[in-house]
Amino acid sequence: MISEEIHEITTDDGTRLTSVLEVPRSPAMGAVVILQGSGNVSYDGDISSDFLGFGLQSQKPLLSRQIAHILAQKGIASLRYSKRGVDDPSLLRQQTIAYLQKDARAALRNLQARFPGLKSGFVGFSEGAVVATLAAQTAAVDSLFLLAPLTRPFLEILQYQFVTWPVELLRRTLDLDGDGIICDEDFRRENIRELPLTRASVQELLGTQNQISLEAGCTVYYQGLLQAVLELGRHPPLSDWAESMFALPDFKTVASNTHCPVYVYQADEDAQVASQWVKDDVRSFPALVLTQTFPGLGHAFCPMAGTYGQIKTSGPFDQSFLECLGRHVAEEFKI
Structure with missing residues (x-):
């Protein structure tokens, strides 16, 4: 029977973070630390927010828990934990990339002590994929599994999220004659009453x-x-976190110095980062094993919502994606 054990991990500065160790029924073949996406996110990985969207059809998007469950079914142990600032709100302003890297490395050491001799790695989603890649520069990690990684400078990513993506969605949905003009008739033809991102009225x-x-x-x-x-x-x-995101090092440079096997997963309808950017940029990893793409899914590997895919969703992860990830981790860590 799969077991979940509630623990605390102690970080380098003595901060205690609530964590969950999930152990498979049979002896574990490997072990991973699961790193969640951006926001004040607990160990189960619900990233829902006004910026990132909410669960499809009101489902609870417990992304880290979903990953842990599929990995346990494949014989892989996992450790997931709450970000600093969740257990102790006074630490919320420390929720920066520098602290998140250190906490990820502390979690990995904790996991490796529990499973000595087994291969170990990071599974990181979105912001967590960035943290995983940075932490791997100095951590003894055997593999990286990166889900929807942020591969461009933060301002470029925000420009895509809040300008390029919504405008291009309107273009391909409404501008059928290609003249660059959309009108009330176009919106009525497609039964569209609200705008992408803002949910403001068309008028x-x-x-x-x-x-x-x-x-x-x-x-x-x-x-x-x-x-x-x-x-x-x-x-x-948000200021401390945002400042740390704007200060991120060049992704391709970091990737080129990452020598463990790397698996990348990217959704083709991602409204947070352009799918083609990810496909191009991850080629900088010297030991890139694969880039697996998923058509019809948004950033959280879940279909978008709304009449024309204009509403972001924060999960839950699509089962086809989970099965693919679980299979790859099990194959990589097979004893």
Whole structure:
């Protein structure tokens, strides 16, 4: 029977983080630390927020728990833990990349002490994939499994999320004649009443003209949204985290110095980071094993919601993705 054990891991600075060790029924073939996506996220990995979306059809997206369960079924032990700031809210401002790296390495040492002699690695989702790659530069890790990694500078990623993606979604959904103009009739034809990301009414975008240019109108509208997001990031509680994201080292440089086997998983309908960026950038890993893509799924490897895929979802992970990940981890760690 698969067992879940509640523990605490102690980080380098003495902070205690609640963790869950999940152990398979048979002797473990390997062990991984599961690193969750951005936000004040507990050990089960629910990343839901206004920026990242909510569970598809009101399902609870416990992403880290889903990964742990599928890995246990494949004979792999896992450790997942709450970020600093979850157990002790006074530490929320320490939820930066520098601290997250150190905490990931402490978790890995804890796991390796429990399973000496077994291969070990990181499974990181989104922000967690970045943390995993950085932590692997100085940690004794055998493999990396990176889910929807953020491979570009943070400002470029935000530009994609809040401007490029919504404008391109409107273009391919509504601008059927390719003239760069969308009008009230286009929205009515597709039964679209709200805009991507904001859920604002279509009329808020169109105004009294009942039509708008994708470049001169839609792009400007969403650039205003991006500026509002950037302003939020300049103030607590997001400012320390945002500053650390803007200071991330060049992904390709870090990847080129990562010599363990690397598996990458990317959803083709990702609204957070362009899928093609990831496919191109991860080629910098010298020991890249594969890049597995998943059509029809968004950032959290889950279908997008809304009448035309305009609403982000935070999970749960699609079963086809989970089975693929579980199979690859088991094959890599097979004794």
